[in-house]
Amino acid sequence: MAPFRRGKTGPRDRSTISRAASTGSKGHRGGWRGTSTPRTAPRNTFRTSRVQDLVDRPGSPERTPETDSSGSESDDPVSHDESSGSDEVHERSYSVLLQTLNPKLSHDEPRKKRRKLTSDALPTPIQDTATEDPDALVDVEDDEESSEEGSADGSDMVTSKQDSFTRHFADRDEDQILLKIQAVERNQWTVEKTAASSSWSSTFRRPTASGKAPDDEPNSIGVPNLKLKPKLESCAKALLSDTDDLTTQVAASMFNYRDILYSARTLDNADTLRTLTSLHILNHISRTRDRVLRNNAKLSKSSDGEDLEVRDQGFTRPKVLVLLPTRQSCVKMVAAMISVDKPDQQENSKRFEQSYANVDDELSLDKPEDFKDLFGGNDDDMFRLGLKFSRRTVKFFSQFYGSDIIFASPLGLRTVLGGVGNKKADYDFLSSIEIVVLDQSEALLMQNWEHVEYIFDHLNLQPKEAHGCDFSRVRSWYLDGHGKHLRQTILTSSFNFPALNKLYTQSMLNIAGKVKYNRVHKGAIMDLAMSVKQTFSRFDFTDPTSEPDDRFDYFSTAVLPSLTKESSRSNVSGQQGILIFMPLYADFVRVRNHLAASSSTQHLSFGSVSEYTPVKDVARARSHFLSGRHSMLLYTERAHHFRRYRLKGVSRIIFYGLPENPLFYREIVSGFLDSRLSDSNANRRHTSVRCLFSKLDLLKVERIVGSQRYLSLLSDHGDTFDFV
Numbered sequence: 001m002a003p004f005r006r007g008k009t010g011p012r013d014r015s016t017i018s019r020a021a022s023t024g025s026k027g028h029r030g031g032w033r034g035t036s037t038p039r040t041a042p043r044n045t046f047r048t049s050r051v052q053d054l055v056d057r058p059g060s061p062e063r064t065p066e067t068d069s070s071g072s073e074s075d076d077p078v079s080h081d082e083s084s085g086s087d088e089v090h091e092r093s094y095s096v097l098l099q100t101l102n103p104k105l106s107h108d109e110p111r112k113k114r115r116k117l118t119s120d121a122l123p124t125p126i127q128d129t130a131t132e133d134p135d136a137l138v139d140v141e142d143d144e145e146s147s148e149e150g151s152a153d154g155s156d157m158v159t160s161k162q163d164s165f166t167r168h169f170a171d172r173d174e175d176q177i178l179l180k181i182q183a184v185e186r187n188q189w190t191v192e193k194t195a196a197s198s199s200w201s202s203t204f205r206r207p208t209a210s211g212k213a214p215d216d217e218p219n220s221i222g223v224p225n226l227k228l229k230p231k232l233e234s235c236a237k238a239l240l241s242d243t244d245d246l247t248t249q250v251a252a253s254m255f256n257y258r259d260i261l262y263s264a265r266t267l268d269n270a271d272t273l274r275t276l277t278s279l280h281i282l283n284h285i286s287r288t289r290d291r292v293l294r295n296n297a298k299l300s301k302s303s304d305g306e307d308l309e310v311r312d313q314g315f316t317r318p319k320v321l322v323l324l325p326t327r328q329s330c331v332k333m334v335a336a337m338i339s340v341d342k343p344d345q346q347e348n349s350k351r352f353e354q355s356y357a358n359v360d361d362e363l364s365l366d367k368p369e370d371f372k373d374l375f376g377g378n379d380d381d382m383f384r385l386g387l388k389f390s391r392r393t394v395k396f397f398s399q400f401y402g403s404d405i406i407f408a409s410p411l412g413l414r415t416v417l418g419g420v421g422n423k424k425a426d427y428d429f430l431s432s433i434e435i436v437v438l439d440q441s442e443a444l445l446m447q448n449w450e451h452v453e454y455i456f457d458h459l460n461l462q463p464k465e466a467h468g469c470d471f472s473r474v475r476s477w478y479l480d481g482h483g484k485h486l487r488q489t490i491l492t493s494s495f496n497f498p499a500l501n502k503l504y505t506q507s508m509l510n511i512a513g514k515v516k517y518n519r520v521h522k523g524a525i526m527d528l529a530m531s532v533k534q535t536f537s538r539f540d541f542t543d544p545t546s547e548p549d550d551r552f553d554y555f556s557t558a559v560l561p562s563l564t565k566e567s568s569r570s571n572v573s574g575q576q577g578i579l580i581f582m583p584l585y586a587d588f589v590r591v592r593n594h595l596a597a598s599s600s601t602q603h604l605s606f607g608s609v610s611e612y613t614p615v616k617d618v619a620r621a622r623s624h625f626l627s628g629r630h631s632m633l634l635y636t637e638r639a640h641h642f643r644r645y646r647l648k649g650v651s652r653i654i655f656y657g658l659p660e661n662p663l664f665y666r667e668i669v670s671g672f673l674d675s676r677l678s679d680s681n682a683n684r685r686h687t688s689v690r691c692l693f694s695k696l697d698l699l700k701v702e703r704i705v706g707s708q709r710y711l712s713l714l715s716d717h718g719d720t721f722d723f724v
Contacts, residue, residue, distance in 0.1 A: 163227030165287045168257040168512055169434075169486070170312075174476060176209065180511035181485050183207035199520050200246055200264050204253075206513035229286045232279060235340045239275055247272060250517065254280050259489045259514035261504045263496040265440070267373055273492055274336040277437055281320050282341050284435060285389055285404050288312075288319060295473075313473045314432025314483070315463045318386075320405040321436045323413070323452065325443035327356045328377035330385060330407050333439065337387075337405075341394065348396040356383070370494075370663060371644050374443055381447060384408035384416060400429040401467055410444060410451035417458055428463035430455075432478065434487055441493035441500055442661060446641045449499050456507045460484040485511050495519070496699055497660055523706025524662040525723055529670045534689040536705070538719040541694055551692065552590060555656060559690070563632070563654070564604050576631045577651035581668060583637045583659055585610060591656065592634055606632035611639045618645075625649050640664055647672050655691040662703040 183189075189205040228236055240251060246264065253260050254276065265273060295310040302308045324330050334356075338346070358378035363371070386403030388395040400406060406413075406429070418425030436459065438444065444452055460483035463469075471479070477486055489508045493500060496518060508514045525534060539554040541547040563578055582588040592608055595601045607621035607630040624630040626649040635647070637659050650672040659665055669689055693701055695714050702710040705723070713721050 164256045165227070165284065169475075170291065177477060177482075177485075177511065179209035180207045181482055183209050184485060184509050184511060197245070197520075200517060201520060202249065202515055202517045204258075204513060204515045207511055228279075228283050231342070232283055232286070232340065235275070236279055239272070239279065243272065246517070247276070251276055253515045254490065255283075257488045257510070257512045259504075259508040259510045259512075261491045261493075261496070261500065261508070261514070261516045263493045263500070264517055264519040265492045265494050267369060270373070271336070274333055274439070275340065277439075277490060278333070278337040278340045281322075281405065281435060281437070282337060282389070285319060310473050311475045313470070313475065314434070314478050315469050315474060316401055316429050316432050316467055318400060318403050318406050318429050319432065319434045321430065321433045321455075321459075322405060322407045323410055323436070323438045323444065323455070324407060325374065325409060325440050325447065326377075326379045326381055327358075327383050328379060329374075329440060329443075330383060331357050331377065333407065334385075334387070338394065341389065343389075343394040344392040346394050346396070352385075352396040356385075366646070367644055368663070368667065374440070375642075381409045382412050382415075384412040403429075410447060410449075410455060413455055414451040417454065427458045427461065428465060428467060430459050431461055431463045432483065433459055434483075436487065436489045438489075438491045438493075441491055442495060442497070445497060445499060445660065446638055452499075452503075456503065460487055485509050488512070489514075495660070495662065495703055498699065521662070521703050521707045523709065524665040524704045526706065527666050527670075530673065531724060532669065532673060532687060532689055534669075534691065534723040536691045536693060536701075536713060536721045536723070538713065538721075539692060539694055540719075541696070544696060547694055547696055548587065551657070551694065552587070552594075555591070555692065556594065559654060559692070560601070564601055576628050577625070577649045578632045578654065579647065579650045579652070579668075579672065580632065580634050580654045580656055581637070581659065582634060583657040585612075585636060585638065587656060588634060588636050595632075595634075604632060605630045606634065608634040609639050609645070610634075610636040611642055613639070622647060637661075637664060640668070651687050653689045655689070658691055658693055658697055658700040658704055660700065665704055 184207045188208045190208045192204045192206070193202070240248065243251070247269070250260065250262060250273075262273070291312045295312050299308060299310060322330075322333060324333060334352070356378055363376055385396065385407040386398040386400050387405040387407065388398035388402055389404050417427045436456075438452070460478075462481060477483060484507075488510055489503070491500060491503065504514065504516060537554075537558070539550060539558075541550040566578075580591070582591065588608070588610055595604060595606055607625055609618050609621050613621070621630065621633065622645070625633045625647070628649070633647070633650075635645075639645070640659075641661070641664070644667070653669060653672065655665075659668075673687060673689075691704070693713075698710070698714060701713055704710075705713060
């Protein structure tokens with residue numbers, strides 16, 4: 001894995017990384033790999049209560065300072081108010097005064113009964129002052145939410161047992177859950193081809209329980225079948241009424257809580273995917289809150305002798321985690337949620353706009369559209385944000401334990417989780433995550449994918465502390481450590497790659513099944529704006545672990561000698577301007593050191609441009625390469641991703657490895673060679689492209705040559721294939 005590259009700035013000293021991990025200071029970048037650590041805290045050490053139902057039975061006007069003056073049941077398992085400590089005291093005093101003015105109860109009227117509390121007095125709430133510290137995690141909750149949350153109104157509730165939320169979380173047969181979990185752990189999946197067309201295909205895998213995969217979840221979906229909250233139905237009708245077949249299939253899988261790997265994301269469907277994901281997330285949060293409200297009402301009306309078991313919560317409040325590459329992408333996702341939810345009030349919205357929405361940095365007009373979409377606006381990749389939703393209000397910058405949704409970049413969240421072996425690391429807020437979204441996964445790959453893996457290793461673990469949890473209401477699968485098997489994971493990307501497949505195989509273990517949507521590629525070689533000879537050379541490897549060594553041996557013995565010989569012929573025009581494209585930084589360092597130290601290349605002049613090269617050195621290397629002072633230039637994929645240089649003076653291109661992003665192949669071949677061919681002095685006979693690949697590059701080869709041709713390149717007897 002290549003070292004981490006943050007946005008468009010230079011590398012960070014590793015000594016500062018450890019400080020950033022421990023203090024969460026903004027601006028430092030980390031490159032260390034994360035591994036999970038065991039959790040040994042015993043479950044019986046949790047003694048506090050998170051949901052303390054203090055509402056008396058209806059009909060009695062009696063109140064005490066221990067009850068909420070608003071008189072409404074808390075609609076969230078974890079909540080807090082913005083009022084100051086003195087206001088809280090005045091409100092409770094005013095509540096006592098109102099109680100003295102109420103008429104006294106008659107002897108015939110029964111008193112309300114209150115549930116027994118674990119302590120004699122309530123803890124004093126700590127107010128959320130919306131400080132600028134982004135690392136604050138704890139939001140001390142009041143026992144009940146403010147009156148704006150309201151109660152469990154039957155007109156706004158969805159109680160049908162046929163809807164996907166109830167089927168996935170509420171009415172699960174524990175025996176059937178256990179059978180499916182065992183099938184997942186044994187890697188027993190029933191594979192179904194759910195759809196196929198000329199532009200995309202999909203594969204659905206569901207766990208095989210008791211030798212049979214029950215078909216209890218529909219593969220089609222419509223607004224009446226979604227069982228949405230009334231305020232979300234209008235958005236759903238507008239969204240799903242004008243969608244293609246692929247989007248309809250994705251919506252069906254998403255609302256049925258299946259895991260999704262969607263590798264057909266484009267600039268055209270990005271907004272639709274964001275809106276669809278936002279609709280699903282907000283519906284999930286609303287349904288969770290309504291179920292807690294309804295069960296609170298049942299508990300408040302139950303008698304002391306009635307044994308009523310309610311399982312409707314997790315260990316902590318956060319239910320959704322959204323990982324994004326930049327702050328601007330976070331702005332787009334939040335804007336989609338606001339447009340769907342349409343809250344009456346937005347707390348700290350101005351601070352959010354000032355911190356995240358930055359439109360002053362205008363990009364050059366000659367940059368490609370995907371570059372403008374990713375790096376336009378605020379391209380900072382170090383952020384984390386908590387959002388708290390109530391019935392009519394959304395609060396930005398809520399602290400993690402008081403949030404419903406956590407938005408973060410992998411680096412921003414990684415600094416909160418701490419390093420390996422850090423005893424003070426806090427990741428309990430990830431213990432009850434039920435939906436994980438990775439948007440623009442291809443951009444996260446160009447950062448540090450190890451942060452993503454580290455975060456997934458710390459999802460749905462048993463918490464080390466109680467955090468005010470009422471364990472009598474925690475769902476059984478959380479207590480048994482099976483939260484990851486009910487968690488939904490949604491991955492979106494412009495293309496598929498091995499690291500994404502690894503998450504799909506090892507971390508997407510949902511008992512509802514998982515779906516992979518793949519794009520049918522016509523091939524990047526078909527989009528070239530010019531005609532040029534392209535040679536694909538396949539090399540063999542002994543085993544996957546030795547593939548990098550075999551690639552280097554093939555390059556140094558079969559490719560480099562001819563390049564050295566041709567470069568030394570200064571009297572032959574067109575022999576200079578050799579560009580070597582390096583996908584991985586580790587390969588870049590290896591080849592650069594070989595060119596500098598090998599006796600066979602001592603007469604070869606070369607320059608290098610990587611993601612860590614200073615701006616002045618980049619300008620010098622480009623100038624020397626254009627003038628012919630340097631006959632060879634090493635160029636990394638991440639340097640192209642973050643900068644999109646338009647190099648001049650290129651006559652030959654050697655792909656040491658194919659790029660992950662197929663757009664880069666088109667930009668480098670068409671963009672770099674086209675400027676050379678437009679020069680009348682260029683000799684077209686010496687303009688060519690050569691690509692090295694192995695069978696491990698299956699996905700890359702498919703994107704470059706097309707889905708109909710790539711298998712022949714990997715399986716034919718020959719090892720050299722020419723395209724013109």
